[in-house]
Amino acid sequence: MRSHEAGALHAEGYGGPPLYLPYPQDVMALLPQLWPESVRRDDEGRLTVAGLDVVTLAHEVGTPAYVIDEDDFRARARAFRDDFAKPFDAVTGGADVYYAGKAFLCTAVAKWVAEEGLSLDVCSGGELAVARRAGFPAERVGFHGNNKSLDEIRAALDYGVGRIVLDSFTEIQRVADVATELGVVAPVMLRVTVGVEAHTHEFIATGHEDQKFGFSLSGGQAFEAARDVLERDSLDLRGLHSHIGSQIFDTGGFEMSARRLIGLHARIADELGHHSPEIDLGGGFGMAYTSQHTPLSPGELGEQLADIVGRELKVVGDGDLRQVPRVSIEPGRAIVGPSTFTLYEVGTIKQVDLGDGHTRAYVSVDGGMSDNVRPALYEADYSCTLADRSSEAEPMLARVVGKHCESGDIVVLDEWLPADLAPGDLIAVPGTGAYCRALSSQYNHTPRPPVVAVRDGEARVIVRRETIDDLLALDVAES
Numbered sequence: 001m002r003s004h005e006a007g008a009l010h011a012e013g014y015g016g017p018p019l020y021l022p023y024p025q026d027v028m029a030l031l032p033q034l035w036p037e038s039v040r041r042d043d044e045g046r047l048t049v050a051g052l053d054v055v056t057l058a059h060e061v062g063t064p065a066y067v068i069d070e071d072d073f074r075a076r077a078r079a080f081r082d083d084f085a086k087p088f089d090a091v092t093g094g095a096d097v098y099y100a101g102k103a104f105l106c107t108a109v110a111k112w113v114a115e116e117g118l119s120l121d122v123c124s125g126g127e128l129a130v131a132r133r134a135g136f137p138a139e140r141v142g143f144h145g146n147n148k149s150l151d152e153i154r155a156a157l158d159y160g161v162g163r164i165v166l167d168s169f170t171e172i173q174r175v176a177d178v179a180t181e182l183g184v185v186a187p188v189m190l191r192v193t194v195g196v197e198a199h200t201h202e203f204i205a206t207g208h209e210d211q212k213f214g215f216s217l218s219g220g221q222a223f224e225a226a227r228d229v230l231e232r233d234s235l236d237l238r239g240l241h242s243h244i245g246s247q248i249f250d251t252g253g254f255e256m257s258a259r260r261l262i263g264l265h266a267r268i269a270d271e272l273g274h275h276s277p278e279i280d281l282g283g284g285f286g287m288a289y290t291s292q293h294t295p296l297s298p299g300e301l302g303e304q305l306a307d308i309v310g311r312e313l314k315v316v317g318d319g320d321l322r323q324v325p326r327v328s329i330e331p332g333r334a335i336v337g338p339s340t341f342t343l344y345e346v347g348t349i350k351q352v353d354l355g356d357g358h359t360r361a362y363v364s365v366d367g368g369m370s371d372n373v374r375p376a377l378y379e380a381d382y383s384c385t386l387a388d389r390s391s392e393a394e395p396m397l398a399r400v401v402g403k404h405c406e407s408g409d410i411v412v413l414d415e416w417l418p419a420d421l422a423p424g425d426l427i428a429v430p431g432t433g434a435y436c437r438a439l440s441s442q443y444n445h446t447p448r449p450p451v452v453a454v455r456d457g458e459a460r461v462i463v464r465r466e467t468i469d470d471l472l473a474l475d476v477a478e479s
């Protein structure tokens with residue numbers, strides 16, 4: 001399902017800007033909710049992050065570059081940790097926050113996550129290798145995925161991860177086999193498909209749970225999976241897990257999924273005599289890419305979810321096996337997304353006549369779908385701003401596009417930029433921390449941009465830029 005709403009919001013007629021993007025009062029204004037906390041403009045209009053201006057930064061590291069505000073990332077991580085711990089301590093055995101590494105992971109970020117007291121979700125051997133290299137505490141690592149290989153399972157158990165989330169009956173057998181082979185007991189959770197799917201502003205309850213992830217709740221499949229796990233000495237059932245979608249802006253979907261998970265938790269307690277100490281509600285909390293998005297804060301999410309879980313636990317009542325489980329969540333996007341912007345240099349500019357006196361400027365930058373495939377993949381919306389100077393020029397309607405050989409290679413579908421924009425200017429696209437570097441490619445043999453962390457006025461490359469030599473190194477030439 002395409003979760004995009006710009007289609008419906010686009011104004012009729014000449015193909016002008018969407019309704020959420022009116023002609024701006026001040027084309028240089030920054031919407032604070034789209035940018036890392038420390039981003040400002042200096043006296044010359046240059047964007048600065050943690051006190052460092054982007055002209056100097058571009059000089060040092062080149063463009064395109066992903067620029068991450070380290071303190072902003074840490075603050076968002078801490079906010080989730082603290083704002084969930086407090087309300088959940090009151091109604092459950094407490095809360096843990098697993099940063100979903102698939103949104104963006106490298107060794108430095110794994111270390112920040114560990115230092116801020118969060119746990120870490122990985123979903124491949126590669127992500128696990130990063131956690132391992134960062135020395136991430138093994139018991140705080142969760143391992144996901146619907147088709148983990150035997151080698152990946154071995155690596156996870158060898159490292160001693162705190163939980164493996166099981167996704168199918170095949171996998172119950174596989175993990176049990178590897179645990180037996182290694183002589184360990186594997187801590188596992190069951191991923192339950194609760195029949196709730198949430199995207200952006202709405203959620204739907206789906207009857208048939210027709211998707212690749214997890215054990216269906218309907219038909220008793222998830223319950224049978226629990227029985228299967230409990231019959232094996234090499235597996236320790238820690239609890240139930242569900243993840244209902246992404247870029248979610250309200251808690252209605254979580255209410256439905258918590259109700260269903262807790263119902264199953266109680267049934268496992270009653271009928272199988274097992275108390276699972278954990279419940280995981282997954283991630284998917286929304287963030288703002290443009291002015292059309294109004295995400296809940298971690299504080300609001302923590303309060304609302306603790307309230308929901310507390311209510312549902314009351315419904316199933318207390319008793320022997322009703323000791324209240326510990327709850328975990330798995331935010332990725334909401335932590336790393338807003339902490340990062342992409343810095344590009346403007347190349348060519350052309351004007352297209354849209355009729356009735358309207359024009360659109362096509363502004364080409366030195367990256368594109370290789371460093372941010374989300375517009376092409378999901379019709380995702382972004383915004384951008386002139387970053388290297390001030391301008392008094394009139395706003396012009398622009399579409400920022402990449403340098404790749406596809407007309408769908410769009411970075412920002414609609415934005416107002418000053419009409420004196422020129423080749424060599426820098427523009428910055430906020431909100432690119434999640435699923436941009438992670439989903440990047442080398443399309444058109446384009447070396448991938450670096451990730452640069454800025455803190456206290458200093459830039460530090462945490463993932464270096466790829467080079468043409470890196471690309472050629474994989475290409476086994478005939479000799």
Ligand SMILES: *Cc1c(COP(=O)(O)O)cnc(C)c1O
Nearest residue numbers: 100243246283284330331332333
């Ligand atoms: C993708 C994913 C997440 C994180 O989703 P975000 O939208 O980045 O918060 C969390 N848990 C699971 C199981 C996922 O697949």
